[in-house]
Amino acid sequence: MTSLTFFYTGLLYFATLVLFGGLAYRIYEYSRTPAPLKIPTTPAPTTNSGVVLRMAREVALFESLFKSNKWIWLFGWLFHVGLALVLLRHVRYFQEPVWFWVEFIQPFGKYASFAMVAGLAGLWARRFLVDRVRYISTPSDHLILALLIGIGLSGMLMTFVAHTDIVALKAFMLGLMTFDFQPMPADAVLMAHLFLVALLMIIFPISKLLHAPGIFFSPTRNQADNPRETRHIAPWAAALDRDKA
Amino acid sequence: MAAAEFEVPTLTEYVDVPKIKEGAMAHVKSFVSPQVTQEFMGYPWALGEDWKERALFKMGDLLGKYRSLRVFMDACVHCGACTDKCHYFLGTADPNNMPVARQELMRKVYRRYFTLPGKIAPWLVGAEDLTQETLEKWYSYYHQCSECRRCSVYCPYGIDTAEITMAGREILNYAGMGQKYSNEILVKVQKIGNNLGLPGPALEDTLAGLEEDIEADTGVPVKMPLDVEGAEILLVTPSADFFSEPHVESLIGYAKVFHAAGVSWTLSSKASEAGNFGLFNGSYETMRTVAMRIRDAALELGCKRIIVGECGHAWRVAYSFWNTLNGVGYGGDDPFARKLQEQLDSRYPQPMHICEYTWDLIQQGVLKFDKSANDDRVITFHDSCNVSRGSRMGTEPGGQFTIPRNIIRAVANNFHDMDADTIGEATFCCGGGGGLLTDDLIEVRVKGAYPRMNAFNNVAKGRQVNFLALICAICKAQFTKVFPYYGFDRNMVGGVHQLVSTAIKLD
Numbered sequence: 001m002t003s004l005t006f007f008y009t010g011l012l013y014f015a016t017l018v019l020f021g022g023l024a025y026r027i028y029e030y031s032r033t034p035a036p037l038k039i040p041t042t043p044a045p046t047t048n049s050g051v052v053l054r055m056a057r058e059v060a061l062f063e064s065l066f067k068s069n070k071w072i073w074l075f076g077w078l079f080h081v082g083l084a085l086v087l088l089r090h091v092r093y094f095q096e097p098v099w100f101w102v103e104f105i106q107p108f109g110k111y112a113s114f115a116m117v118a119g120l121a122g123l124w125a126r127r128f129l130v131d132r133v134r135y136i137s138t139p140s141d142h143l144i145l146a147l148l149i150g151i152g153l154s155g156m157l158m159t160f161v162a163h164t165d166i167v168a169l170k171a172f173m174l175g176l177m178t179f180d181f182q183p184m185p186a187d188a189v190l191m192a193h194l195f196l197v198a199l200l201m202i203i204f205p206i207s208k209l210l211h212a213p214g215i216f217f218s219p220t221r222n223q224a225d226n227p228r229e230t231r232h233i234a235p236w237a238a239a240l241d242r243d244k245a
Numbered sequence: 246m247a248a249a250e251f252e253v254p255t256l257t258e259y260v261d262v263p264k265i266k267e268g269a270m271a272h273v274k275s276f277v278s279p280q281v282t283q284e285f286m287g288y289p290w291a292l293g294e295d296w297k298e299r300a301l302f303k304m305g306d307l308l309g310k311y312r313s314l315r316v317f318m319d320a321c322v323h324c325g326a327c328t329d330k331c332h333y334f335l336g337t338a339d340p341n342n343m344p345v346a347r348q349e350l351m352r353k354v355y356r357r358y359f360t361l362p363g364k365i366a367p368w369l370v371g372a373e374d375l376t377q378e379t380l381e382k383w384y385s386y387y388h389q390c391s392e393c394r395r396c397s398v399y400c401p402y403g404i405d406t407a408e409i410t411m412a413g414r415e416i417l418n419y420a421g422m423g424q425k426y427s428n429e430i431l432v433k434v435q436k437i438g439n440n441l442g443l444p445g446p447a448l449e450d451t452l453a454g455l456e457e458d459i460e461a462d463t464g465v466p467v468k469m470p471l472d473v474e475g476a477e478i479l480l481v482t483p484s485a486d487f488f489s490e491p492h493v494e495s496l497i498g499y500a501k502v503f504h505a506a507g508v509s510w511t512l513s514s515k516a517s518e519a520g521n522f523g524l525f526n527g528s529y530e531t532m533r534t535v536a537m538r539i540r541d542a543a544l545e546l547g548c549k550r551i552i553v554g555e556c557g558h559a560w561r562v563a564y565s566f567w568n569t570l571n572g573v574g575y576g577g578d579d580p581f582a583r584k585l586q587e588q589l590d591s592r593y594p595q596p597m598h599i600c601e602y603t604w605d606l607i608q609q610g611v612l613k614f615d616k617s618a619n620d621d622r623v624i625t626f627h628d629s630c631n632v633s634r635g636s637r638m639g640t641e642p643g644g645q646f647t648i649p650r651n652i653i654r655a656v657a658n659n660f661h662d663m664d665a666d667t668i669g670e671a672t673f674c675c676g677g678g679g680g681l682l683t684d685d686l687i688e689v690r691v692k693g694a695y696p697r698m699n700a701f702n703n704v705a706k707g708r709q710v711n712f713l714a715l716i717c718a719i720c721k722a723q724f725t726k727v728f729p730y731y732g733f734d735r736n737m738v739g740g741v742h743q744l745v746s747t748a749i750k751l752d
Contacts, residue, residue: 034312041634064403068327072324130325133323138370206361210319211402215320227569227574229576230568231574232569
């Protein structure tokens, strides 16, 4: 095993572990923290199925953001939908044979990268151009945008300009998954791309990227508006009740 | 017109989002709560040597108890969607009044002490040490938030700055920096039974006087019963309704509605306050203690129904939290909840808003009105923040918007809504909610009222509107105070049940 293969094998295992382990820990933490009061932002759905719909609109369409600011919505939605398509397209590098729908979305996934990078560029521009957003931006906000754009551009470079040895890459990836290690192709762009992706995976559970699991736990969005019909009480609050009753 | 020691915003057709002015409101500091008050509340009254440990302990404690705080600390991406949504930012241009920046005051400390990147690379992620200076900033800016939840409507993750402001105030209290206004009120309500500190005998006198006034005015003996055991309905209303203007006009309205419906009802000297400033302070225990008075009064008097008068945050606490806090509601199968549920009349929602009650009677044809009695008024309606975004009326989402308007249209001929971007779930706070209704915060209150005053000015000019109808005691007090700053007559402010009172026909 070359030192290059060794490095990337270790890095990707580490990144995968941090991403999934870290996210699992966060989700565990969020789920075990009680929400002691009913605080849905009203008007809110009165049933649980209504809440599922509200959450679906929020996650798929960014409903609240649309109400809020059309520019942020446009850039944010372009980026996220672009990213989703790009990610789905990448499923092909982790399976053999490739599923039909993964095959089908390949061209969409390729061109979605433009939407993704355009959205990111728009979001980044706002951090310089809008004084309010400039005021609240931290160095890490800029660096995360740079990271994502770096991932997008390096990927596009390999897709549209300087193709990498995709057969060798796929062998490397499948090797990682089956512990049958194959050499990592020595392509500078590919190395940069994978390094940035690993970095993104590692910072995911310790950064603002936690908005992704966070929204599902947001009490203002995931609670039904039915406080008169159901008694909602957290365990630590119920302990106060027993003293009184 | 009161002489202002600060610049009152100029009313314009549209609210322009201002360019940020750093530190524009940094000088604001409402009076700090004195020793006697803090001691009653169980908090230190000054920062002791261990203030920092105490503050961080409380922060960790709240992070473990409140999923809202826990998730909201992590989830913000600084997208900027909320930056132009707060009425205090629009009225002051101080960037710390942008919801995200207000949250960041706490998030910086959270990152420093509770997250890995903040511990190892604070400069990178915007993490900062907790210092006395930080605490002073918290005190200033967590008392420039009315916890109105407008930002939470627009946040893509539903981050509610109110939750963070509440946590901030609880941490401040725990460290030894309480706010005089809110905490003194919390002492009065616990010691005497209401926020105004009106003792039982004084309340009795006031109600007797009002009965005489109504009879002199209408010739009908409308009663204002107090502490009547076995009355069907217990009315819990903000104590301002007992002797503040224009609040008392709505109290007269409720009494007339009950009279016309022919029901037995009562006020309670123990529960002579619907308001619950425990909400504003972010202390579950305090809010629960204050809410428990309602349970006790209902059990003692044996009432079958509990109805809440015109008060915004009180309705949020009653509608959303009472079932949790004091068991007024349904669905609990523990002994604490069952005891009250067995007493309450399950044909009606518990608690019920006075507007829900009145609107039901109107639909049943029980109440008769002479709408022309309100013809001198051209009316608009201000959606109170806590009612709009923290509660509901009726059975459908959004009933909190339609029911009060339906009542107004049923009792008056001239009604016009303000601009759609400023009502309903998008409503702007009056500027005085959330524990800011004190003269030491008058600058914040006047500037925070600016977006609402702009919208009101537009209908006043364009539609000749001369009456702002309200369903909140704080809104009533706030607008009565700030209307003159913007060149309007304070008598243009009143309650929805004041309009009911004017038009209702009594036998």
